[in-house]
Amino acid sequence: MSQQLPEEWFVRDSRINAAISWLLVIALVVVAITALFELLFVRMALAALAAFVAIAPALVSRAWTRTVPWPLLLICTIPLSVGGIGLSFLADFVTGLSIAALGMLVVVSLQLTGRVRMTPNFAVFFVVLATLATAGFWAVGSAVSSQYLGTVFVETNDDLMMIFTAATLAGFVAGGLFRGYFRHRLRANLDRIGGEGVSA
Amino acid sequence: MSSRTKVLVSGRTQAALVRLLQLMMVVLLGIGLYVGDASIMTNATIGLLVTQLPAVLERKYEITMNVGLVLWITLAMSLHALGTVPLPGLDFESLYGATWWWDHMTHALSSSLVVGSAYAITRAFQEHTEHLHMGPKFTLVYLLIFVMAFGVFWELIEFYVAIGAQVLGIPRVLTQYGLDDTVLDLVYNSIGGLLVAIFGTTYLIGISDQLRGRLESGSTDR
Numbered sequence: 259m260s261q262q263l264p265e266e267w268f269v270r271d272s273r274i275n276a277a278i279s280w281l282l283v284i285a286l287v288v289v290a291i292t293a294l295f296e297l298l299f300v301r302m303a304l305a306a307l308a309a310f311v312a313i314a315p316a317l318v319s320r321a322w323t324r325t326v327p328w329p330l331l332l333i334c335t336i337p338l339s340v341g342g343i344g345l346s347f348l349a350d351f352v353t354g355l356s357i358a359a360l361g362m363l364v365v366v367s368l369q370l371t372g373r374v375r376m377t378p379n380f381a382v383f384f385v386v387l388a389t390l391a392t393a394g395f396w397a398v399g400s401a402v403s404s405q406y407l408g409t410v411f412v413e414t415n416d417d418l419m420m421i422f423t424a425a426t427l428a429g430f431v432a433g434g435l436f437r438g439y440f441r442h443r444l445r446a447n448l449d450r451i452g453g454e455g456v457s458a
Numbered sequence: 459m460s461s462r463t464k465v466l467v468s469g470r471t472q473a474a475l476v477r478l479l480q481l482m483m484v485v486l487l488g489i490g491l492y493v494g495d496a497s498i499m500t501n502a503t504i505g506l507l508v509t510q511l512p513a514v515l516e517r518k519y520e521i522t523m524n525v526g527l528v529l530w531i532t533l534a535m536s537l538h539a540l541g542t543v544p545l546p547g548l549d550f551e552s553l554y555g556a557t558w559w560w561d562h563m564t565h566a567l568s569s570s571l572v573v574g575s576a577y578a579i580t581r582a583f584q585e586h587t588e589h590l591h592m593g594p595k596f597t598l599v600y601l602l603i604f605v606m607a608f609g610v611f612w613e614l615i616e617f618y619v620a621i622g623a624q625v626l627g628i629p630r631v632l633t634q635y636g637l638d639d640t641v642l643d644l645v646y647n648s649i650g651g652l653l654v655a656i657f658g659t660t661y662l663i664g665i666s667d668q669l670r671g672r673l674e675s676g677s678t679d680r
Contacts, residue, residue, distance in 0.1 A: 261589055368596070374591065374592050374593070375589055375592075376589075376592075377589045384603075387607040393610055394609055394644050395606055397610075397641055413637075414637060418637060422610050422613060423614060425610070426614060
């Protein structure tokens with residue numbers, strides 16, 4: 259897999275997909291603005307980031323129909339409806355998967371804007387790292403916030419370790435899924451072009 | 459001429475320091491064996507093994523680390539090993555237990571090694587293939603993500619090693635002190651990593667180029 263991650267794997271160009279995606283983006287912007295007024299900054303950042311990565315292909319190519327697949331975008335918005343971290347192991351795991359999906363879309367957006375180039379394998383590696391790191395940054399941020407702003411944070415180290423475990427599992431599962439998908443796409447490309455030009 | 463001799467001398471002093479710190483870890487291992495403490499034994503042994511790594515890389519892959527890098531690795535490992543040993547000056551408490559800052563210092567030092575390795579390896583890959591490229595700003599973000607992810611993973615290892623030790627009824631070799639400590643570990647990891655990411659990368663270019671050389675000769679062999 260020594261080629262650049264093709265952004266096209268994460269961009270659809272169809273009117274129906276674009277219409278649903280744009281509706282989701284409008285909803286995300288509304289969520290981001292209300293979160294801003296309620297001073298829920300993590301929620302705001304998450305919604306804004308999801309909205310941005312959804313329309314990044316459209317902005318870059320100046321064609322409104324080019325957006326990310328709406329089911330993937332929907333997966334990215336799961337943490338916004340879960341309502342918090344540490345409620346249940348399964349919810350944390352799903353949140354982790356969702357963060358990984360968002361991480362991959364961020365990579366795709368960065369590639370589209372020309373800031374960064376990644377190979378498919380490195381993108382997978384990066385997304386797994388980003389999922390684990392998000393759990394870490396969340397822990398540090400929440401600890402500081404509970405100390406100074408009186409917000410809620412987990413009570414015991416064991417609770418935090420369960421959240422980390424869920425995030426780590428989710429990171430590796432998501433990484434495995436992405437890797438499987440990439441291999442599938444590469445093989446499909448090879449079959450179509452007859453083994454030329456893809457593995458260069 | 460004079461500046462060159464100075465570098466040579468300081469290089470020799472650094473090499474002597476490395477030997478001294480390795481000797482200290484051998485002594486610590488001896489103490490661990492003598493008092494029958496599994497934690498001291500394990501940590502001193504791992505420390506000694508890791509400090510052999512530069513020599514192994516040299517012998518097997520012809521990758522030469524300069525003595526400053528070797529000293530950096532040895533210092534991080536030996537200070538960690540030293541921290542686990544009960545010391546007479548501290549009423550036979552370990553430095554990890556007796557001071558509030560030893561744990562933070564070793565976390566920052568060890569994670570600086572992690573980020574250093576990550577930078578050297580990632581840069582080698584970037585130079586090796588045109589399909590991987592990250593600008594300086596994104597590299598900083600990447601290294602910060604790397605050190606935080608590694609920290610989370612490390613805390614999980616500590617946690618499950620302790621659980622495993624409990625289940626099997628063997629003494630634990632790694633310790634978690636509680637929620638606040640875990641969060642502080644992550645903060646100090648990031649500080650150590652950030653310092654390397656900002657100030658340390660120039661010192662790693664040499665080793666990174668050698669790694670890239672290995673990558674290149676590896677791909678022509680095939």
